[in-house]
Amino acid sequence: MTGTTDIPTIGHWIDGAVRASESGRTAPVYNPATGAQQAQVALADQAEIDEAIASAQRGYEEWSRYSIAKRQSILFSFRELLNARKGELAEIITREHGKVLSDAMGEIARGQEVVELATGFAHLTKGAFNENASTGIDVYSLKQPLGVVGVISPFNFPAMVPMWFFPVAIAAGNSVVLKPSEKDPSAALWMAELWKEAGLPDGVFTVLQGDKLAVDGLLTDPVVQSISFVGSTPIAKYIYETASQHGKRVQALGGAKxxxxxxxxxxxxxxxxxxxxxxxxxxxxxxxxxxxxxxxxxxxxxxxxxxxxxxxxxxxxxxxxxxxxxxxxxxxxxxxxxxxxxxxxxxxxxxxxxxxxxxxxxxxxxxxxxxxxxxxxxxxxxxxxxxxxxxxxxxxxxxxxxxxxxxxxxxxxxxxxxxxxxxxxxxxxxxxxxxxxxxxxxxNVPIPVPVAYHSFGGWKQSLFGDSKAYGVQGFEFFTREKAVTSRWLDPATHGGINLGFPQND
Missing domain, CATH: 3.40.309.10 (Aldehyde Dehydrogenase; Chain A, domain 2)
Known part of the structure; x- marks a missing residue:
């Protein structure tokens, strides 16, 4: 639908600020309890998709150079701000999704578990080292961020599901483009503002409002390195197949019975x-x-x-x-x-x-x-x-x-x-x-959602991809490993020319 002037329009979050859309396309946002339209949300066009991803790439280039200590400090700040002001977020969720306030607070609490896990990321992103794997040769591994990562979240958990992914991704040094559901988009903007207050550099957390055009933009853009998704099984399968064809890592969590x-x-x-x-x-x-x-x-x-x-x-x-x-x-x-x-x-x-x-x-x-x-x-x-x-x-x-x-x-x-x-x-x-x-x-537990230091995900048609959400698997998903083989040569004993395949004698 086209924009309506007498109700507020919910825009994007790009370069650390709310960005009004110029696409001319919007979708209605209702209060489910009253049935009344309370806002409209922008639906991005291709230019806005490109702008959001480019901003995220700039953010990644800066953020990935931050020290572990500095990143950890910002994560702790976000955690404290979220804890102090989570009532505001719960009210937004209830107003746009319809779930009762206590349920909204419970959603936030489960998401905050992942934020708290992410504050200890240094332990979960360190590599390994073997000295003298061969004579005079050391072998060690590095875990490094992917770059720009996409998160596509559903309407039913507008805070918790994004928090399954973005705290881990950001802690590991990536930048995130979040595409929330157009049915309840305001929670994502609220969290973006909280990241800004916590000291996160501009571009590291981006909110791209939109519909299938925005989804496909994230799935196909070569700058985006991975996709995390939660939703119905048909869409999860589409996400997995399309993103995989474009060379991306994918964790796509589908439906259930x-x-x-x-x-x-x-x-x-x-x-x-x-x-x-x-x-x-x-x-x-x-x-x-x-x-x-x-x-x-x-x-x-x-x-x-x-x-x-x-x-x-x-x-x-x-x-x-x-x-x-x-x-x-x-x-x-x-x-x-x-x-x-x-x-x-x-x-x-x-x-x-x-x-x-x-x-x-x-x-x-x-x-x-x-x-x-x-x-x-x-x-x-x-x-x-x-x-x-x-x-x-x-x-x-x-x-x-x-x-x-x-x-x-x-x-x-x-x-x-x-x-x-x-x-x-x-x-x-x-x-x-x-x-x-x-x-x-x-x-004897009816809803066995694992705590944050385990991982969330199903089998069969409930999960597409090899990686579950959060926990150790989450950190493995949002990092990639380099193996480094190192030798500092002694000119007196380096051994001369050898064209054979490297081996350990």
């Missing part, structure tokens, strides 16, 4: 609480949300009753209201319609709608993009409602006869992001963690 396997010995009150938390938190707009409960019979009826009772007690509304609700709206009206369509599919395929959220309206927010918590029983495993990612507050129950049947269902799916088992049997839990073909596993 996360299962919770509940054994008959589990405490069903605990399971019901955790199913509610994992299925309906952030209105289900999480790649680590639990969307399928595999109930090993005969517990399904009792578990469904407990979950249904808890759904009826949930507070749903504007995430910024008081008292704070527990669940907010979906991101857009279009996404609400998509989620509703999946419930229609499940019903048409013979599933039983136990709790129906399709016609839910939050009091006082009649025009908001709300979708009520939905519980579906007996979902056929052939239904698209089971096989595809819904990305909304829809919890499906599939009844299985045994542990083995549940594991087979999980392992046969196209995704491999996260899964969980609930049981009091340690042997079953240990067997599960070894047999399941999924990248992140919870044992």
């Amino acid at each position: 996360n299962h919770m396997l509940v054994l008959p010995d589990a405490d069903l009150d605990i399971v019901a609480d955790q199913a509610i938390n994992a299925g309906y938190g952030a209105a289900g707009e999480r790649c680590m949300a639990i969307s399928v409960v595999l109930a090993v019979e005969p517990i399904a009826d009792e578990l469904i009753e407990k979950i249904s009772q808890r759904i009826g007690e949930l507070r749903i509304g504007d995430g910024a209201s008081h008292p704070e609700p527990q669940m907010g709206p979906l991101i857009t009206a279009e996404h609400r319609a998509k989620v509703s369509g999946y419930v229609d599919i499940a019903e048409a395929d013979g599933a039983k709608i136990v709790v129906d959220g399709r016609d839910f309206t939050a009091p006082g927010c009649e025009d908001g993009f709300f979708f009520g918590p939905t519980l579906i029983d007996d979902v056929p495993t052939s239904s698209r409602a089971y096989t595809e990612e819904i990305f909304g507050p829809v919890l499906e129950v599939v009844r299985v006869k045994s542990y083995d049947e549940g594991v087979e269902l999980i392992n046969s799916g196209q995704f491999g992001n996260g899964t969980a088992i609930f049981t009091n049997d340690g042997g079953a839990a240990r067997r599960f963690q070894n047999e399941i073909q999924v990248g992140m596993i919870g044992i």
Whole structure:
């Protein structure tokens, strides 16, 4: 759409300052709780894409020469500023994404874990040294930054997902071009301003607002050395294939269909609480949300009753209201319609709608993009409602006869992001963690997002590329190694000419 003059326009962050766009293209930014457009975001044209990348290259050339001590000091400053002012960022997230304030604060806290990990980057970016590997010859390795790196982040975590990548990339000496979702773009600008205040040189952190044109610009520009992405599986595959064809490193994290396997010995009150938390938190707009409960019979009826009772007690509304609700709206009206369509599919395929959220309206927010918590029983495993990612507050129950049947269902799916088992049997839990073909596993933990010093990423269609996010793998992704073989010759003993292949005699 073209620009509108009576609402604010959210621009780029280039060369250490907000940059108004001259592209003439914008997209609407809504308050999901009210349904009202509150701003519009610029969509970059090719000239602005080129300008952003060129600025990032200049920033890299300066930043990569900074000492470890100086870089570390700026990272600590960013961490302290973020900790002191994270409430401001949470309000921005709630206003543009819709998740409740406490959930927004939780998102920031998980992102801040990676910032804190990055402050210790000196230990994670050092090389190795072998003296006298051959007579008079030393061999050592250096870990150096890539250069300009691109981060393309989704709407559901406008602060946390970028923080999975940019603290590590910046600590390692790279410059970052962040392309946030056009649905909630303001968090990225807020973080850019915080980096400026922390002392980061201009150009090291750039925010490029845009749509597919901006994405393709990052994927194809030869200056950009790597791409980090989180989003749906079809887009992750496109990102991986396109960026790889242009010679870039890629970590592209895709979609999910996360299962919770509940054994008959589990405490069903605990399971019901955790199913509610994992299925309906952030209105289900999480790649680590639990969307399928595999109930090993005969517990399904009792578990469904407990979950249904808890759904009826949930507070749903504007995430910024008081008292704070527990669940907010979906991101857009279009996404609400998509989620509703999946419930229609499940019903048409013979599933039983136990709790129906399709016609839910939050009091006082009649025009908001709300979708009520939905519980579906007996979902056929052939239904698209089971096989595809819904990305909304829809919890499906599939009844299985045994542990083995549940594991087979999980392992046969196209995704491999996260899964969980609930049981009091340690042997079953240990067997599960070894047999399941999924990248992140919870044992009596419904959303097993690893802490920052481990790494985040799934298997199969949930991850494209060889590197997961943050942790040690993150530092390996954002650095490349040089091996140096060194000899300081003694003129008296250098040995003369030898045309043979170098070897260790």
